[in-house]
Amino acid sequence: MIGVGYRKDFAEEWENNPDSLRVDFIEVAPENWMNVGGYWKKLFDKKLQDYPLFTHGLSLSIGSPDELDFKFLKDLKTFLDSNNVVIYSEHLSFSKCDNAHLYDLLPVPFTEDAVKHVVKKVKSVQDILERPLVLEIVSYYSPLAAEMKEIDFVNAIVQESDCQLLLDVNNIYVNSFNHGFNPVEFITLLPRDKIAYIHMAGHLQVDDNLIIDTHSEPIINPVYRLFEFSLKWLQKPIPVLLERDFNIPDLKEIQSEINELKRLYNKSLQKEKEHVS
Numbered sequence: 001m002i003g004v005g006y007r008k009d010f011a012e013e014w015e016n017n018p019d020s021l022r023v024d025f026i027e028v029a030p031e032n033w034m035n036v037g038g039y040w041k042k043l044f045d046k047k048l049q050d051y052p053l054f055t056h057g058l059s060l061s062i063g064s065p066d067e068l069d070f071k072f073l074k075d076l077k078t079f080l081d082s083n084n085v086v087i088y089s090e091h092l093s094f095s096k097c098d099n100a101h102l103y104d105l106l107p108v109p110f111t112e113d114a115v116k117h118v119v120k121k122v123k124s125v126q127d128i129l130e131r132p133l134v135l136e137i138v139s140y141y142s143p144l145a146a147e148m149k150e151i152d153f154v155n156a157i158v159q160e161s162d163c164q165l166l167l168d169v170n171n172i173y174v175n176s177f178n179h180g181f182n183p184v185e186f187i188t189l190l191p192r193d194k195i196a197y198i199h200m201a202g203h204l205q206v207d208d209n210l211i212i213d214t215h216s217e218p219i220i221n222p223v224y225r226l227f228e229f230s231l232k233w234l235q236k237p238i239p240v241l242l243e244r245d246f247n248i249p250d251l252k253e254i255q256s257e258i259n260e261l262k263r264l265y266n267k268s269l270q271k272e273k274e275h276v277s
Contacts, residue, residue: 001239020251027054063094063108089134089166107140110153122161136166139174139213168199201243216246231268
């Protein structure tokens, strides 16, 4: 399954020319659609007649010191249930403090105290939503007060909360470049059975030592190669989402990236069938 982030930037064009994008599902940030009505709601509802809906949240702020926003979670549950959402994913990060939205996804300190804090909140979210929370390992540019390795931090949260993981292959590549670790080794240390979803995206290299995760550029070959490795390592069909949030090109270019993801995905599935037989 290969999907695309559904955006108002191209919603009308896609509606007028349904064959311009050929995908298996769509994804939205639920915050952007929970209270939408009128014309855009009609377009969105029409797409939901044809495609399963996945969601990728922006404002849960699971790592924030703030209490959970229980009213938001109640409204979110209504949206997820009423639209038969397949997966609700969020970011292993924080995006607000003292109820002020920071408009960025900031890293959580890799500490035992942070593990306990995040696990408690994840369990509460899962109880309220009555579904697994799928957490994305985010890109970051400076670790905060790290007392443990990132991989140990992530694995502890997954093990203790029983949540699932979103493997953003580009994020792992960006982090490995910026912080000097082996992305293949990092991926193989993740709990394979807990990975529910993959994101693919592009980034911007600003100099010889820094990549910024922008979702504004085409996917580069090293990220495709890491994607191929990830599919081989996972050994199972898994939903894959193409993210393009800024500098959005015409639909032909988006479809070209989707086609490449499908080619690599189908190649992986075929090899797995040959291995089993």
